[in-house]
Amino acid sequence: MLHTALLGLTTGLSLIIAIGAQNAFVLRQGIRKEHVLTTVLICSLSDAILITAGVSGIGYLIERAPVALIIARLGGAAFLIGYAVLALRRAIAPGSLDVSAGSGGTSRKAVVLTALALTWLNPHVYLDTVLLLGSLGAAQGESGRWAFGLGAVLGSILWFSALGFAARYLSTVFARPLAWRILDGLIALLMSYFAVLLLLPLITESRAIHI
Secondary structure, eight states, X not given: OHHHHHHHHHHHHHHHSSOOHHHHHHHHHHHHXXXXXXXXXXXXXXXXXXXXXXXXXHHHHHHTOHHHHHHHHHHHHHHHHHHHHHHHHHHHSOOOOOGGGTTOSSOHHHHHHXXXXXXXXXXXXXXXXXXXXXXXXXXXXXXXXXXXXXXXXHHHHHHHHHHHHHGGGGTTGGGSHHHHHHHHHHHHHHHHHHHHHHHHHHHHHHHHHHO
């Protein structure tokens, strides 16, 4: 069981530790010290729900509902493009990090909605956590899949906690507007890139049908 849980932990971390829209948002909130615990909890709990759904067999059903994935791709791409535009506007007119400002810059409601959207409107989250981790968990047998899922959930909690709470040590660097200009510029590029990645399969499939 311990070996299976460790397998889930390492597999989950290998999928989560990547430059993505969700990670970029957690990093930014950590640097700004704004509602970090809320952000970490939402991302971790969302992953826990999705991983549990995957190892319980729901991934098998989602795999046979391509329409749901198409809708998720379109919605996710639209949200990412909108977020990229906002990040680009911040990069053009950057601010600086006032460490004494606390968490008053962005409302908790806005942070919650953004964290939920970046998680649940991203089809790659379903592909990684529900389908991929779900299939790998199912391969561990009836009892082993839950140990595998528990390890993957623990990996998600550890990663988002480290990303959110360790980022605050970069606050002195981001006290300068230029640092925020660079970060928000990179976020805008990343969000646009991920939006293209979401739409690319739909364009490719559409061309294949017409051919």
